[in-house]
Amino acid sequence: MCKRNQLSLAILTASVAGFSINGVAETIALEEIIVTATKRAASLQDVPIAVQALGGEAIEEQNVGNFDDYLALLPNVTAGGRGPGQSAIYIRGIATDASSVLNGEVAGLAPNVALYLDEQPVGTPARNLDVYITDVERIEVLAGPQGTLFGASSQAGTVRIITNKPNFDGVEAGLDASVSSTRGGEMSNSVEGFINIPLIEDKLAVRAAFYSVQDGGYIDNKEATFKLPSSNPSFPTGATIQEVSNAAFAEEDYNDSSYKGFRGSVKYNLNEDWSLLAQHMVQEMTADGVFDYDPEVGELEVARNYTDAMTDEFSQTSVTIEGRLGTLDLLYTGSYLDRETEQRTDNTAYYNVGQWVPYYICDYPNYTVCGDPTYGYNGFIENTRTTHEFRVNTDPEKSLRLTAGVFYDDMELLADTYWDQPGLSAGDFYPNTPLTGATAVNPNPRPQGVTYINDFTRTEEQVAAFGELTYDLTDALSVTLGARYYEMEVGLAGSSSFNFRYGYEAGRNMDEKLRGKSPAETSDTIYKLNISYAPNDDILLYGTYSEGFRPGGFNRDGGSVGAAGTSSEGIVVPDGYESDTVKNYEFGWKATLLEGSMQFNGALYFIDWSEMQVAVYNLDLSRLTNTFNVGEAEVRGVEADITWQATENLRLFSAFSFNDTELTSRPDWATNMAEEGSQLAMTPELQFNVRARYEWDLRGYPAYWQLSGKYADDSYSSLLEVNRFKQEGYVTLKGAVGVQTENWGAELFVENLTDKRAELYIGNQDYSKRIVTNRPRTVGLRVSYDF
Numbered sequence: 001m002c003k004r005n006q007l008s009l010a011i012l013t014a015s016v017a018g019f020s021i022n023g024v025a026e027t028i029a030l031e032e033i034i035v036t037a038t039k040r041a042a043s044l045q046d047v048p049i050a051v052q053a054l055g056g057e058a059i060e061e062q063n064v065g066n067f068d069d070y071l072a073l074l075p076n077v078t079a080g081g082r083g084p085g086q087s088a089i090y091i092r093g094i095a096t097d098a099s100s101v102l103n104g105e106v107a108g109l110a111p112n113v114a115l116y117l118d119e120q121p122v123g124t125p126a127r128n129l130d131v132y133i134t135d136v137e138r139i140e141v142l143a144g145p146q147g148t149l150f151g152a153s154s155q156a157g158t159v160r161i162i163t164n165k166p167n168f169d170g171v172e173a174g175l176d177a178s179v180s181s182t183r184g185g186e187m188s189n190s191v192e193g194f195i196n197i198p199l200i201e202d203k204l205a206v207r208a209a210f211y212s213v214q215d216g217g218y219i220d221n222k223e224a225t226f227k228l229p230s231s232n233p234s235f236p237t238g239a240t241i242q243e244v245s246n247a248a249f250a251e252e253d254y255n256d257s258s259y260k261g262f263r264g265s266v267k268y269n270l271n272e273d274w275s276l277l278a279q280h281m282v283q284e285m286t287a288d289g290v291f292d293y294d295p296e297v298g299e300l301e302v303a304r305n306y307t308d309a310m311t312d313e314f315s316q317t318s319v320t321i322e323g324r325l326g327t328l329d330l331l332y333t334g335s336y337l338d339r340e341t342e343q344r345t346d347n348t349a350y351y352n353v354g355q356w357v358p359y360y361i362c363d364y365p366n367y368t369v370c371g372d373p374t375y376g377y378n379g380f381i382e383n384t385r386t387t388h389e390f391r392v393n394t395d396p397e398k399s400l401r402l403t404a405g406v407f408y409d410d411m412e413l414l415a416d417t418y419w420d421q422p423g424l425s426a427g428d429f430y431p432n433t434p435l436t437g438a439t440a441v442n443p444n445p446r447p448q449g450v451t452y453i454n455d456f457t458r459t460e461e462q463v464a465a466f467g468e469l470t471y472d473l474t475d476a477l478s479v480t481l482g483a484r485y486y487e488m489e490v491g492l493a494g495s496s497s498f499n500f501r502y503g504y505e506a507g508r509n510m511d512e513k514l515r516g517k518s519p520a521e522t523s524d525t526i527y528k529l530n531i532s533y534a535p536n537d538d539i540l541l542y543g544t545y546s547e548g549f550r551p552g553g554f555n556r557d558g559g560s561v562g563a564a565g566t567s568s569e570g571i572v573v574p575d576g577y578e579s580d581t582v583k584n585y586e587f588g589w590k591a592t593l594l595e596g597s598m599q600f601n602g603a604l605y606f607i608d609w610s611e612m613q614v615a616v617y618n619l620d621l622s623r624l625t626n627t628f629n630v631g632e633a634e635v636r637g638v639e640a641d642i643t644w645q646a647t648e649n650l651r652l653f654s655a656f657s658f659n660d661t662e663l664t665s666r667p668d669w670a671t672n673m674a675e676e677g678s679q680l681a682m683t684p685e686l687q688f689n690v691r692a693r694y695e696w697d698l699r700g701y702p703a704y705w706q707l708s709g710k711y712a713d714d715s716y717s718s719l720l721e722v723n724r725f726k727q728e729g730y731v732t733l734k735g736a737v738g739v740q741t742e743n744w745g746a747e748l749f750v751e752n753l754t755d756k757r758a759e760l761y762i763g764n765q766d767y768s769k770r771i772v773t774n775r776p777r778t779v780g781l782r783v784s785y786d787f
Contacts, residue, residue, distance in 0.1 A: 036160075076092055120335035145157075163263065176191070221289065285311070291772055412458075
């Protein structure tokens with residue numbers, strides 16, 4: 001009853017805000033936003049799907065920079081992860097658990113929300129591509145399954161970053177700079193700029209953008225000592241256990257991060273009908289320290305014993321050719337992405353639970369004296385991706401319209417990761433290379449002290465044909481049928497190897513375990529049905545049934561059988577797992593009200609999620625985490641957003657989402673999953689945000705103030721009991737005041753005005769509670785100049 005009342009209140013609030021406003025003395029129409037959510041350009045208000053778009057103006061006004069900035073403006077979008085470049089996106093509550101970056105490349109699930117950079121999908125397991133947002137035309141968020149047009153991983157939704165392209169309107173250039181101070185932390189600064197130059201009138205134009213952003217740290221690595229816990233039953237009674245100090249790593253405000261990048265593009269009009277666009281982008285993101293704190297050490301404090309540092313670099317090259325052939329619009333786009341990540345991070349807390357620790361750091365075979373327990377992860381990951389798409393759009397003015405195309409995607413993920421133990425006891429340990437005969441990313445010996453190696457190649461290759469056919473039954477009523485047929489090949493090769501004495505190999509050789517099974521081929525067709533009704537130019541109603549999918553994968557411990565006498569008896573770990581099934585039933589509306597000064601959009605939806613991909617850790621089955629297609633869940637929700645140009649000076653925006661999520665079934669043997677009836681992960685029941693911007697004349701200068709806030713209910717971090725923490729609800733505020741003339745601007749801003757410690761994500765990667773929070777109160781100055 002409580003949930004039903006909350007849902008009713010949310011719908012009533014949106015309805016009142018949208019329809020009960022009368023007597024506006026003067027109306028000012030809102031700016032039209034053009035989106036390409038249906039793979040053809042159309043007004044946001046004319047597209048019969050749930051899509052939120054942050055245009056360039058909103059991005060600039062809200063100072064959107066990195067991944068966290070734009071997610072904070074979207075109430076039905078959440079994230080789970082440990083910091084820059086280490087998170088995954090979730091939409092409408094379709095979430096179970098955030099994959100750990102320590103084994104994400106090997107055992108992490110494919111994303112169920114596709115992230116696109118222009119026309120290319122760029123998502124990977126456990127690590128979002130954290131593209132810095134500068135000189136961006138818009139960010140589109142398509143809620144609900146979008147598989148027919150956007151393919152794999154568009155299972156719960158799609159996020160698209162659309163960059164600005166060269167134009168022929170004239171020379172443009174701009175420069176922004178900022179400096180800010182964080183309470184209890186370090187200074188931050190940024191410089192961003194762009195230039196657009198038409199070289200040949202209506203024929204050739206170039207555009208370039210650059211940025212350099214330094215974000216100061218605010219989490220302290222406190223000096224402390226660590227001693228192997230006597231609670232770990234693996235250690236023999238009476239053994240002498242060494243304490244180790246982290247003094248060499250202790251540092252205040254040690255979680256710095258930076259973004260540096262450049263994007264250049266050229267557009268050439270071949271003739272009146274055909275054009276060529278080429279673009280190249282590079283970015284280097286670095287992050288030192290960690291972005292979650294240990295509440296047992298203190299607020300915004302940790303005690304780490306190993307280097308924590310990451311460098312994440314990517315380059316993307318793309319070519320787009322588009323034109324007209326009679327009444328047909330044709331487009332080809334091809335992109336190549338190369339991403340390299342190098343990360344080192346402390347994993348010493350593993351010794352709280354590790355079974356074989358004494359074997360490596362204690363004297364052998366007596367186990368009476370145990371040495372330095374420091375333990376760390378080292379990862380070297382390369383992700384390459386090549387995509388090609390060709391599509392055709394028929395005449396948009398005709399009553400029968402078709403969008404159709406073919407798509408090819410070839411992704412390779414190379415992972416060379418290992419765990420390093422500087423205090424490894426003396427002895428003849430072997431091997432420190434991948435297993436003999438296994439595919440190896442790096443066949444060379446690892447450094448002395450390495451106890452465990454993952455060396456894997458993970459591949460996905462997809463060919464698809466897609467189409468959406470729309471027919472206008474009347475001037476007001478239209479029906480769209482969509483389908484996507486895909487063939488996908490998923491592969492896993494390589495090995496996990498353990499370091500042992502006596503010169504023998506141990507581990508899992510996936511080339512042998514999966515012989516004849518990897519790569520695995522799968523094919524299927526997914527569908528979409530949409531009916532839209534527009535009684536007039538200002539109202540659009542629609543109903544949608546849609547499906548989405550994400551790739552399956554392989555388990556490292558396939559074939560293991562549940563132990564006799566346990567709830568897992570007879571259960572066999574499968575060699576692989578399949579795509580899970582999401583079916584979405586949705587009713588939505590888009591309304592332009594008050595003579596164009598207000599837009600009120602929203603949707604009601606029911607999602608049926610079955611054959612869920614769930615990571616199961618059950619010692620009666622295996623000593624590794626394996627993925628099963630188990631469990632079913634349902635989501636009932638409503639989302640809406642309102643934009644209102646209340647007066648010539650005042651613009652208001654509000655958006656909310658309400659999600660009633662429930663795990664409806666799970667097998668008895670999956671004992672590490674939450675009970676049936678539990679709320680799904682990473683999804684507050686109620687979230688909303690509000691923004692207000694007021695502009696006025698200040699002694700001849702155009703001035704403004706703006707204020708925005710976000711509220712999120714309590715939520716849970718995971719469906720897996722060991723990682724399931726209650727995340728407290730929170731409210732955050734930020735504001736700014738400034739002057740913006742035609743050419744220059746200056747702004748004073750404050751973020752996290754109330755200095756609230758929001759629990760954005762609570763993880764268990766370090767085998768105890770760690771809290772990812774927002775940056776403390778930050779006050780700064782931003783200046784801009786447009787040429």
